[in-house]
Amino acid sequence: MRKTLLAAALAVLGTTVVAPSASAAPLQWGPCPVGAFPTPDLQCTTLKVPLDYRNPDGAKIDVAVSRLASKNPAKRRGVLLTNPGGPGGEGLTYPQVLKLVKLPQSVLDQYDVIGFDPRGVGHSTPVTCDLTTEQMMIGNLPYAQGPADVVKQAGVAKTEAKQCADAKTGPMLPYVTTANTARDMDRIRTALGESTVSYLGASYGTYLGAVYTSMFPERSDRFVLDSNLGPGGYDIDAMRNFGRGMEDRFPDFAAFAAAHPEYGLGTTPAQVTAKFHELAVRLDKAPVEGITGSLFRGLTFERMYASNLKQLAENWQALDQGRPPHAPETTIPPTDNLFAARFAVLCGDSAWPRSVASYQLDVAVDRIRYPLLGAASANIAACAFWPNPPIEPKVRITGHGPANVLMVQNERDPGTPLAGARKLRSAFGDRARMITIDQGGHGAYLFGSNQCGNTAVTEFLATGKRPARDVFCAAESH
Incomplete structure (x- = not known):
């Protein structure tokens, strides 16, 4: 999940009878669908x-x-x-994006780079929840000031869950899961005529890759997982980990803002932190063009995904002066399909608590534990009211399989914190090695600037050479 906060013991192959991938006729390649992002170098098929x-x-x-x-x-x-991440994110144009951000020629020579819209997303039989613009504007889970706010959000979440179930694609939702998307990936492999596949996945894509290589270890070649979820995927622990990620990343911004007093946010990290809490309270009492304290927290969290903190400081300055912040040109408005697919995966992969009281307790705990965002990331969402339980047990990530996984992870990643990555690394055992980089933000390979990490990942993809042990890459000045 790269952008918006939302509420989203047996190996799956032992619990579900799955037909082997049938041989397929050669794919018929043609132009890609016309979209907002040009794809001059891509061919597409269905x-x-x-x-x-x-x-x-x-x-x-x-x-x-x-x-x-x-x-x-x-x-x-x-x-x-x-x-590229998600769940709910489109991936059809991602190979073109990777070329644009300079995926090395050694990798482009080695592989046909394959993208796809996961099932239920974009051009892959999209699902819907018929959400209104107002519902999507809620966006980030509201910051709950107390138990009453959790009850209020429960009403919103219950309505969303019912709309998803009642929509025309409601019957499809139980099957829009990570395990089924992994099975789709294996159908893609078969259709391409390949005995194995390599993989490059980011954010939620790390969990998708972990699931695929756990279900189909013998069909997995070189697997790179960038900005890693824990072995449970986007379950309740991952959602609450957003609060921890914010705490990990915020000191980078506080130090930046303190070093640039022209923004008027404070001259020490402590003063910048105090300004955060002051603005959150002030905006709750007097929103600036609809931006409440809760949305301010969410905006700050989202901007911390990027390595450039200048725009976030400008946004804070604008709000502090009573002006709306400037939206970045790269912002893509959320769509009903993104929300619907995300709900389907989050609620279909994991069993979520059903009791409102349990979320009230989580909010109370995380408001203290993670004061910047915890009372939002622990809040209740649609999965608490999802009409269908998961159709199969969660895939178990283990060390069974070839030693062909390379994880790369920023130390201070707000969206997929290092704590979750370490749990995935432990689950993989000797199958994996992990490169940890002393930098902040979401996205390490190519989207980060650390040459130590970038070089190690490129070498693995291009040659298969993997570090003999886990690696720490020190911060680099640019």
Whole structure:
């Protein structure tokens, strides 16, 4: 989950009868769908997959697939599947994005880089919850000041869950899960005529990759997981970990703002921290063009994903002066499909607490434990009222399989904190090595500037050489 905060013991292959991937006719490649992001180097196609893999001959859905083909047949190794994060995020154009941010030529030569919209998303039989603009404007989970705010949010969450179930794609929602998306990835592998796949996944894409290589270890080649969720994916622990991530990342911003007194936010990190709490209280009493204290907390959290903290300081300055902040040009407005697909995955992957009182307790605890954001990230969401329990147990991430996983992780990542990455690293055991980088923000490889980390990941993708042990990359000045 790269952008917006929302409420989202047996190995799955031992619990669900899954038909083997059938041989498929060659894919018919053509132009990609016209969208906001140009894709001059991509080809696209559509693959039919089972809605329910327990009934492989039943209803089918579409999965949209893209290809950035290697132009060096002599060096081509195979295919590199990719996922930019989510859940709910589109991935069809991601290979073009990776080329734009300078995915090294050594990697582009080695692989056909493959993107796809996960099931239920974008051009892959999209799901809907018929959410209104007002509902989507709530965006980040509201910061709960007390038990009454949790009760109020429970009403919102219950309505959202009912709308999802009652929408025209309601019957599809139980099957929009990470495990089924991993099965779709294996259908893509088969359709491409490959015996194995390599993988580059970020954020939620790390959990998707971990699930795939746990379900299909013998079909996994080189797997890179960037900005890692814990082994439980986006469960309640991951949601509450946003509060911890904010605490990890905030000192970077406090130090930046204190070093730039022209923003008027304080001349010491302590003063900047006090300004945060002051603004949150002030905006709750007198919002600036609809921006409340709760939305201010969410805006701050989202901007901390980026490595450039200047814009966040400018936003704070504007709000402190009673002006609305300037929205970045790269902001993509949320859509009903993004929310619906995210709800489906979060609620379909994990069983969530159903008791409002349990969320009230979590909010009270996390307001103290993580004072910047904890009372928002622990708040109740639609999964508490989801009509269908998960259709299968969660995939268990273990050390069974080839030693072919390389994790890369920023120390101070607000969205996927280091604490969760360490748990995934432990679950993988000797299957994985982890590169930890002394930098903040969400996204380490290519989107971060640390050459130690970037070089190690590129070397693994291009040559298969993986560090003999876990690596720490020191901060680099630029």
